[in-house]
Amino acid sequence: MNKLIKIDDVAPRVKQYVVAAPDVARHCFPGQFVIVRVDDEGERVPFTICDYDRHAGTITLLVQDVGYSTHKMGTLKEGDSLHDVVGPLGNATDLSSYDNVVLVGGGIGCAVIYPQAKLRNAQGKPCTTIIGARTEELLFAVDEFRRESKELLIATDDGSVGVKGFVTTVLQQLIDRGDKIDCVFVVGPMIMMRNVCELTRPYGIRTIVSMNSIMVDGTGMCGGCRVTVGGETKYACVDGPEFDGHLIDFAEAMNRSGFYREHEQACRLRGEKL
């Protein structure tokens, strides 16, 4: 059992949880994830570790209410507990060999790039960060990103804040204005990651994505998270979750990520009745 120390609403249907998980907090690095079971009947759901405090023994998770388990998690209060938290799983993101990094986050993917922004800033190599959402109220952690970034740029579909358009619009502007970019690290909806990869490909800019695949155990046992990278099958849980975005078979990955959607919708309907 892992106690929920603090819960904050950060955007519509998005909550931030500070969770007691001392062993995970002691060993985790940016880019790794945990698998959570909300209750004893629950499914195993992966969440990126968005922040951690080794001293306090806590990790921070950003959770978007999208299915049965995340909805149920939303009903918990501070002081309640998650039934199980296991991790840190996956490999840490290593961007240390790049001087000029652009972080790109869309939606809940911002939870993955935030710890990277923080780490790079602490190392004295802050990044340029681009975050995007449909509209202003869906953005979160804007102040935190601004604090941890060399420059924060925002894209909204409706232009309610920042540039009207997508994160690719902003990234194109950076390239056009002659920014030196050694690496783009992009995390968000699959379609967004694909579009960013297509944008950077002709420029030869190294682009790393984080795959949020379907998985059960997170330790390499189920093979559900397999993704084709450069023609080879890789497991997002143990080989990733980060991969060279220019080598990912996005058509296959998008197809696979939708596999359980019908079931998830049925569960969601049940969740609404909780």
Place this chain on the structure above:
Amino acid sequence: MNTSARHPVGVQPAEERIHNFDEVSQGYDHATMLEEADRCLHCAAAPCRKGCPVGVNIPAFIARLKEDDLDGAVREISLDTLLPAICGRVCPQEKQCEALCVRKAKLGGSVAIGALERYVGDYALAHPKAPQKAAKRGKKVAVVGSGPSGLTCAADCAAAGFDVTVFEAFHKPGGVLVYGIPEFRLPKDKVVAKEIAKLEALGVTFRLNTVIGKTLTIDDLLDEFDAIFIGTGAGLPKFMGVPGENLNGVGSANEFLTRVNLMQAYREDAITPVYCGKKVAVIGAGNVAMDAARTARRMGADVTIVYRRGREEMPARGEEIEHAEEEGIVFELLTNPVEVLGEGGRVTALKCVRMALGEPDASGRRSPVPIEGSEFEMDVDQVIVALGTSPNPLIRKSTDKIEFSRRGTIVVDEETMRTSNDKIYAGGDAVTGAATVILAMGAGRKAAAAIKAKLG
């Protein structure tokens, strides 16, 4: 001499059991157990013992059964094995002890050693004895993994007076006994949970949701414990390496079975989803393939086993193959998948080629060769791949403290199960590659004996 033929074990009728997950084999009742035990000739050579990977003193426990001394039988069998209720159910007896029984060919068939072992094991679980706790030795042992080898090592170490902590990556202990072997072959509450409870009564601590190599490292354990046993199994699924393998509807038997067994996705109210098609092809013919095929059958699918060799070469337990056939599972033998075909990202067919058996290969099995021009398509909406597993690399990737083979298995001294580090021991599938529960159990026991000798 008792001339009667081997007594069959009661089973749930096939037409009923394909609609439920209850145990198929119902074991012997008391009277039949006595009659079957009486068939043992107590021959001087006792070849059955040589057939057992851990040399269980089979004639000794059967002698107690003949006298209806069940507590005595438990005492005898416990000298050699910790898990009789489990091994009696899942050991490939027809290839081990029963293969060498002198009654096999002419005297009405081998004594049903497995069924008798199960009877003793179930009796022991139903009549638990207060654990005899040895004096505390003030030494701590870490056991990594709670499958058969880990449970056995933990039990023996705890009984010897060590403080034992078992680390398990999943949210439930039991390893392959829980996530892999289905309920209809090995009941979880009736058998596995009771074995775990026995360990808890011995004072063993279970730390769940703890992945060694991630949540804690081997170095962390070396700081805190006097000895470590690694029994992390072989959990990484192999795939076919054919085009179309990543289409939706193609998955590993591990994933399918874990969703159904561990996450109980067969229940209508389950939160964890599982996809089960109407026409399912299972690739492979080992126990895991049979488990996946029979699970899919119970979820309402028409199931075909696709295997590239012939009937004789199928590695599964004989009883599982028979039960699968009774349940209406079709066997396409000497058939090898060459491509998974799909539409709209989903599997619609499996393209296969017929095979012929050639010369025996390194494993002694005749190797199959494709018959040119024999390709055909099978309509399926799900493909489950059960081609074996390899050891999990998580520990290998996170420590340089112990030596690994090129196959990724842990290198040990076979007498003591000690690794290249004198505080670390290992056993089970993590050492051998995918093998059996009984071998893993034996390895856990050997390691515990070596740990006892070392820590004193």
